[in-house]
Amino acid sequence: MLCTINTAAPILFPILFYVLGAVIIIATGLAITRRHLVHAIVYLVISFIGTALLFFLLGAPFLAALEVIIYAGAIMVLFLFIIMMLKIEPPRAPLGGYLRQWLPALCLVAVSLAVTVILVSTGPSGGVPLCTAMASPLEFGRFLFQKYWFAVEIASYLFFVALVGAWYLGRREGKLPGRPAGD
Amino acid sequence: MLVPFGHLLILAGVLFVMGAACAVARRNLIMILIGVEVMLNAAGIALVGASLRWLQLDGQAFFIFILAVAASEVAVGLALIVYCQRRTGTLDADRYDLMKG
Numbered sequence: 001m002l003c004t005i006n007t008a009a010p011i012l013f014p015i016l017f018y019v020l021g022a023v024i025i026i027a028t029g030l031a032i033t034r035r036h037l038v039h040a041i042v043y044l045v046i047s048f049i050g051t052a053l054l055f056f057l058l059g060a061p062f063l064a065a066l067e068v069i070i071y072a073g074a075i076m077v078l079f080l081f082i083i084m085m086l087k088i089e090p091p092r093a094p095l096g097g098y099l100r101q102w103l104p105a106l107c108l109v110a111v112s113l114a115v116t117v118i119l120v121s122t123g124p125s126g127g128v129p130l131c132t133a134m135a136s137p138l139e140f141g142r143f144l145f146q147k148y149w150f151a152v153e154i155a156s157y158l159f160f161v162a163l164v165g166a167w168y169l170g171r172r173e174g175k176l177p178g179r180p181a182g183d
Numbered sequence: 184m185l186v187p188f189g190h191l192l193i194l195a196g197v198l199f200v201m202g203a204a205c206a207v208a209r210r211n212l213i214m215i216l217i218g219v220e221v222m223l224n225a226a227g228i229a230l231v232g233a234s235l236r237w238l239q240l241d242g243q244a245f246f247i248f249i250l251a252v253a254a255s256e257v258a259v260g261l262a263l264i265v266y267c268q269r270r271t272g273t274l275d276a277d278r279y280d281l282m283k284g
Contacts, residue, residue, distance in 0.1 A: 032217070040214065047221075088274065126192065169265070
């Protein structure tokens with residue numbers, strides 16, 4: 001990856017970054033507070049597509065394509081399949097009210113955000129301006145398979161384990177060996 | 184020239200905290216899994232940004248592995264959710280009180 005100087009539109013890229021960041025944060029915030037699961041999934045797809053555009057801006061076009069295909073495509077469609085397959089009960093009010101439900105999360109958010117802002121503002125590399133660069137898919141693939149080929153093999157093994165685990169968990173109960181049917 | 188590196192880290196931190204809050208506060212099992220997905224995505228944004236900050240490709244390579252972990256985690260997690268729904272008939276984490284803990 002090499003820095004490229006863009007003299008044509010020096011103000012365009014920061015504006016794009018902030019607009020994309022706002023879209024991502026608003027869509028995620030709407031997604032995690034929806035009561036209906038399908039609405040949450042649709043907002044999350046918007047958030048992931050915004051993330052893909054952000055990756056394109058950060059110089060990773062191959063990862064942007066993968067984000068759209070795998071995150072916004074495969075994983076979210078898997079969620080939709082499960083939501084449609086299961087009989088979801090209508091949403092109901094929590095046991096102790098919303099305050100009891102969200103209070104620990106709000107404490108966590110406040111503390112974590114304070115620590116993040118302090119760390120970033122006092123850290124040595126927080127104010128370094130990013131330059132614009134791009135890693136072509138050819139360059140990235142060459143790097144990945146030269147330096148991380150073993151980790152790629154382990155990732156394929158992880159997929160195999162996940163496949164076997166999902167198949168085992170998804171079997172019908174009655175066919176388990178050593179257990180009477182209809183238990 | 185793009186934005187300062189700190190702004191990208193703050194964006195990733197805000198997203199991560201939102202995912203953590205979703206996983207902590209929501210009681211639906213599918214929403215908990217969605218929170219975990221948002222957290223993994225935020226970590227990926229931080230890694231790709233760091234890859235651009237130091238002009239090394241390692242951060243982008245690690246995002247590939249985050250994708251692999253997220254995909255397999257969702258497959259096994261959703262299979263577990265289907266299993267729990269068959270066993271107990273509910274997706275509410277508050278109703279898994281068989282042991283009265």
